[in-house]
Amino acid sequence: MNKRGFASDNNSGVHPEILKVIGEVNQGHTIAYGDDPYTEKATQKLKEIFGPETEIFMVFIGTAANTLGLDAVTQSYNSIICAETAHIHVDECGAPEKFTGCKLLPVETADGKLSIEGIKKHMHGFGFEHHAQPKVISITQASEMGTVYTVEEIRKIADYAHEKGLLLHMDGARISNAAVSLGRGFKDFTADAGVDILSFGGTKNGMMYGEAVVFFNKALASDFKYRRKQGMQLASKMRFISAQFLAFLKNDLWERNAEHSNKMAELLEQEVKKIPGIQITQKVEANGVFAILPRELIPELQEEYFFYIWDEERGEVRWMTSFDTTVEDIMGFVELLRGRMDRR
Amino acid sequence: MNKRGFASDNNSGVHPEILKVIGEVNQGHTIAYGDDPYTEKATQKLKEIFGPETEIFMVFIGTAANTLGLDAVTQSYNSIICAETAHIHVDECGAPEKFTGCKLLPVETADGKLSIEGIKKHMHGFGFEHHAQPKVISITQASEMGTVYTVEEIRKIADYAHEKGLLLHMDGARISNAAVSLGRGFKDFTADAGVDILSFGGTKNGMMYGEAVVFFNKALASDFKYRRKQGMQLASKMRFISAQFLAFLKNDLWERNAEHSNKMAELLEQEVKKIPGIQITQKVEANGVFAILPRELIPELQEEYFFYIWDEERGEVRWMTSFDTTVEDIMGFVELLRGRMDRR
């Protein structure tokens, strides 16, 4: 049995309901590469959620969902504005630059969330051929810092983007956690708030693999099937990705998982706050908790419950909860932490 | 229940033994992105097969295994020589060109297999900066035409490649079928025959997803982990790919699957040969059968047992068998075909 820690929501395994449906679709032959009834059905399900004008494409992973979604709406001379902490900027080994040819323009933020003010810094040089032309603003929902954009914040950025001729991309690797946090449906803070392209995440919320690129405007997706194939993201046995999405969306599994995960983060925050000497550094709005603690304690804590250091210099760590995190995990860790703090 | 046909070996589902191991590793947390015990073990298993000097990297699909394997050993000013029928040339939507920047140089062949004679046509312009510099010869084993290179044929191409300063890449999407066909171990016709980089296929032989890029020279792989990540092929929950390989290699599942699949192709060939008026166009050495039949029959046959037309003009079709093809499938199809031929 592998011990659960707080390293990442993708250190967890697969939710049993998802595994079950994988087994169920494992029957006979279906046309490969997505022309199968399960993919048809999963696509239909997502269109019911996001609207009939939506175009849906399954891919393997989030890095690809982001990179190919951005590729679909840019030319290589464009630039993409994002938070300095954005996954596309710091965690994808330059995949967006390599694949799209675009320049990424990072913006410093306090909480992982872009503001118009921060974006403005890069909004110049339009029409000037020496300058990479801004084309996309990319936000992450929930953000890499565990914070969540309100619907209103998203709409403001979307309006600003559209007014300037840009598009709004959302990295939704943790979109379920955001939806639960906001108490809103997926559509409310994506299509209806002005988002143009969405990476709809499954893996970090209980799936084995599989994400979807969602276009809220068919025109943007007209040639995406070629980009997905050339981008090495067209699954041959695609029914097994689609089956996962069917399970994910059935009986609101996504919501149950995310709700639990968010609650565990909240519990962790509340319990840690009771321990003097530890500073929570970000609002806990999804399933991540950021904290500064005495540096010397980190290694022994990691041995029992693995997690990552976020900012070496500040001694800031990140604790992620997952759909399978238990109250015992939280309390066990908090107890350990309290003990270590007391002993100092 | 989805009816089995002869469209492709990836229209089939997942072998039950593979599904079973996926379930078994679905326990608790493990470090994501490959730093888990299952990946360690699967890698170890593959090293036992291919030799300790081997470097192994799991990826999602064959297009990526090929493209990234080629990327690892080329610069953008290189060219890659392959058969005109090669998957990298006709079935990957230009992924190798896009990702590596290299030029692909196709060679016409009668049977999908490269010969030195064919390769030579492109072996010029060395040191001449106007000319993309030949760097890799890529062969497919078993080939896209259902034929299989002998160990000796591979060694000859490898020797020729090395003598000229080139490397030999093998697309092994159907490597199990080739191994069974040759009655040889994987290593005999790869590492030991001079292959430098191998795409080791799993999906077409009973896995859900997952291939491995195998380097037979550690130096070639020194920075591959970055290429895999930037190439959008680093699975977060990698244990589930590795688990599949564990099952694939356990009790020679790969061999049982491929043996069965090859036998079904052989049976199909034998039975079809008995029907006058149908011409088998390629040697049946793995799990594919190519045949020319009266054009007007094709659509009704496809309705019952789906398969693809290979060459519209010649009326040539391709029938692929799979690990789950049954004798009944073959005999049912042959009967249908015979009936249709008789009725003409």
Added chain:
Amino acid sequence: MNKRGFASDNNSGVHPEILKVIGEVNQGHTIAYGDDPYTEKATQKLKEIFGPETEIFMVFIGTAANTLGLDAVTQSYNSIICAETAHIHVDECGAPEKFTGCKLLPVETADGKLSIEGIKKHMHGFGFEHHAQPKVISITQASEMGTVYTVEEIRKIADYAHEKGLLLHMDGARISNAAVSLGRGFKDFTADAGVDILSFGGTKNGMMYGEAVVFFNKALASDFKYRRKQGMQLASKMRFISAQFLAFLKNDLWERNAEHSNKMAELLEQEVKKIPGIQITQKVEANGVFAILPRELIPELQEEYFFYIWDEERGEVRWMTSFDTTVEDIMGFVELLRGRMDRR
């Protein structure tokens, strides 16, 4: 004094009238990067020739004119069909693949000229995402083999391309030689014959550097200024390219140069034909002569009048004439050749 040979029309220097205008525009300051009166004027001149709907962009070299012109009208998942001898395929070190991401599909030809028959081989897989999507047919006028497409031939290819949803690109590195050969204006066999994008060459016909990318449909050029800049082809002191085009087009310098060059090739052909044992292998329609001669003579001939071997195996050589080739050059070389042949 550097001796003239028959190696290439870009081994020659610059025509004095061109050098003169360069000196004339070297006065005071003008806005850099093309926003200067000379560029305005040169562009105007070219629009008078090609039509007001034309868009014109100066670049440094032919490889760039081709590569960027193709880039402007393709996506990375497209393919480009060209003759196997095309400059874009054999002489640009893979620049088109690297920069556009596209696949190049070569067609064998007898004389460097594409035919519909040859093109057809690659016209399949439309709408099939596994296959790079054909988007451009590229022809070279005059061809790399010294032959010239008739207006009718071009129109046929253009009609075929457009009917299939493709575009026609022309590499016009030696367009002046073709125009003189055909006795037609530039527009007759480009815009009016259905060409969509043209690389208009200057360097091989007496300029120092500079080519123009010509779009016959403004829509194709809408974002080309960014592609040119990102493609590293935006000259800061662009007035000096434009000045050259002004001189090139003034008093039909282009025509005088090409006419002379073509005549010298014709003379060379006629004189060589008189020598028994030498086989002219291609029609001489522009400024190149291809011939097979006894292999052992080649090195000593090259010493006196440098030229390149075209096909090592066949003993085929290429002799290019230039605007500055003299009758004495031709007769001197022919005499030498005759002497060597006699002595055998």
Added chain:
Amino acid sequence: MNKRGFASDNNSGVHPEILKVIGEVNQGHTIAYGDDPYTEKATQKLKEIFGPETEIFMVFIGTAANTLGLDAVTQSYNSIICAETAHIHVDECGAPEKFTGCKLLPVETADGKLSIEGIKKHMHGFGFEHHAQPKVISITQASEMGTVYTVEEIRKIADYAHEKGLLLHMDGARISNAAVSLGRGFKDFTADAGVDILSFGGTKNGMMYGEAVVFFNKALASDFKYRRKQGMQLASKMRFISAQFLAFLKNDLWERNAEHSNKMAELLEQEVKKIPGIQITQKVEANGVFAILPRELIPELQEEYFFYIWDEERGEVRWMTSFDTTVEDIMGFVELLRGRMDRR
């Protein structure tokens, strides 16, 4: 006659001594693409300056010198650290990203000069495959803000880079101005200070076109000839670039030009300082002067002496001097400026 302004040093024309040598080499035929005696000689000259271990490659423009120089020493998964004002970051329309695939990491600076402190921010994630791997630090000498790194400052950055396994690249578009400013030879603050790759600029200091990529370590340049060709920067009639460098280096033309240009900037600074209400914002160490002046005056000043606004918001402008700027230009402009200020 085109009026001189202060827009850019590449709004100027060509120095007469350079034009003269272009005419002198315009004699007969030479081998194209750099295998000519003038290129040999220019290369030799540069090797005398930079050392025999140096490798020299002529290209057309600075954007290409930078982009290809960086391409030569990176893989696509690398990152490149530079000042936020660096030409490679803001003025090359994303050419480095497109061509190298790398990520650019900008650092805010007060004066266009990188410091170790600023660089450190990006020096993490080594060996971590999710993170683009820092490989090159790029500095601009003289900087885009008209400031100049001291030899000591460069050596410190070089030492830091090398200690961390990175390389140091210098964009030397205005290297002559820097050399004059420092009173040092080119080698002192490049090769001898630890620079690994240099873009050696000519165009901004009196040439028509032409820059050189200089490698101070032969190993880095081993395949650069292919990169230059594929990068669309191999001039056919290269003798005309080389001739310019011969003139540039002869009788220290580069130095005379840069000295004059720098002096004109100094004069402009001194005179402007005498005018109350205008703030010089950067040290004037090369040929650029940055100043904040009342916004409403800018348009009318631009009409007489064209120049660019640097920072719209602050009302900061940039005045560049050139080899052909005259004392009369400066005094005329200062008088105009004073008059306008007085009239407010």
